[in-house]
Amino acid sequence: MIYFDRVTKIYPADDSKALDNISLTISKGEFVSIVGYSGAGKTTLIKMLLAEEKPTEGVVFFESIDINKLTNAEMSRYRRHIGVVFQDFRLLPDKTTYENIAFAMEAAGKDDEEIAADVPHVLELVDLGNKMFNFPHQLSGGEKQRVAIARAIINQPDVIVADEPTGNLDPINANEVIQILKKINDLGTTVILTTHNKGVIDSIGKRVVTLDNGKITRDDKKGAYAL
């Protein structure tokens, strides 16, 4: 489903290789955790997948599409196949919980009836039914992250990408977020998670890809945290 073909990324600013000749295949329905120290290249890998950055060498495929050859309009459509969750939540600050999620649906061209039906439903799923009309600054970190997850899954994407989603959360909230991601994966959605939280990785017990200095050093089918 996702295929990194000998991808190298050099940032012009520091001339070092953030990713060094990476080849990686992720199949449909997998739960892949990507671990590594800060600066190992985890976030760069995610940015490649979201086409936020272009590879210096190599190609990134989604299904059979080279994602760096997409036009602007195709890129918007491609991104609707991927739900993204970030460490810093990245909610739209002047929109309510409801509007943040509705925005993703509006962007995907869903009609108003569908939005009115689905948004409350997904907010119930992440247990935020009572915070529908709160603004992000009125929510706790864990609540914000659950809004972000709700936004990521609302359009039923093929892939959920979660970049350090537990980084800013306490262990209880972190665990909750991971449980939600596992549930989403159980329903058939591919999940790609980056983290350096040992407890999180060990509790998932699925595929772990270890990155170091821009290279893949381990790729374990049923891995544990090994840094």
Next chain:
Amino acid sequence: MWGGTIIHIYDMLVTALKRILRGGFVSFYRNSVVSVAAILVVTITLFVIGSLLMSRAVLGYSLNQLKDKVDVNVYFNLNAPEDKIAALKASLEALPEVASVEYVSKAVALDNFKKRHESDYLTLQAIEELGENPLGDALNIKAKETSQYESIAKFLGGDNAIAKDNKTIIDRVNYYQNKSVIDKLNSIIVSGKKLGVAVTLVLIVISLIITFNTIRLIIFISRDEISVMRLVGASNIYIRGPFMVGGILYGLISSIITMGIFYPVTLWLGRNATNFLGGLNLFHYYAENFFQIFLIMFVSGSILGAISAYLAVRKYLNT
């Protein structure tokens, strides 16, 4: 089937437009501090544009007043027959450069002369002594542009049939006595207009740059939001639209405020500075051209806002 598809596309467009408009209004309202700042800057820009419009009106009015004071007079011999003068008047009126030709008969000319010299007893007495009217008939010619007096004077002194025919009855044409004054006035008018255009352009460019940069700053604040919108798959127009709606709102509200500010300003100027402004009452000008000025402000303000937003967002869409 095609009908259904078209209706579907139409519905989608209407929905998208509705959402863009709502997005623009909601963020305008929720980011009220930012909106107020933007409106302030756009208002200043529009005030500058409006003041320039009015000063151009004042300049144009004063120049026209000046122009109106210039004419060329053709004085005829005492025995010039009236029908010939009328014929010459008609042929002058046919010239494209001529705005109007006024016939002043010798009797009227004498009356005018007496009025002008009513305190000059000696002169009046001399006229009385003469016993008959020493003045001839005259034509006062006004050209459409001051620069055209020369060609009218040339026409009168030239070799064409009408001029030749009338040579015997024309006593003199006073253009050549007035030439230097007319030339000077002409150059004042030309350079006045040029200066007006230059000052207008410079001020407009400065205010455009300030407004553009303010809106750019506002959108710079929203750059993270724009990146999030892109990541959830919003199309470029859907991201850009609400910002452009915001820009148009800045223009609309600013133009209303500016028109409001101009009310007391022109009222005061109309009362106190009409003479200074060459006789043009600015308040009357404001009142008579209210909708036109408002339209210019609204259109330039909202186009400025929308284009600034369009360009400023583009920067964050192409990375």
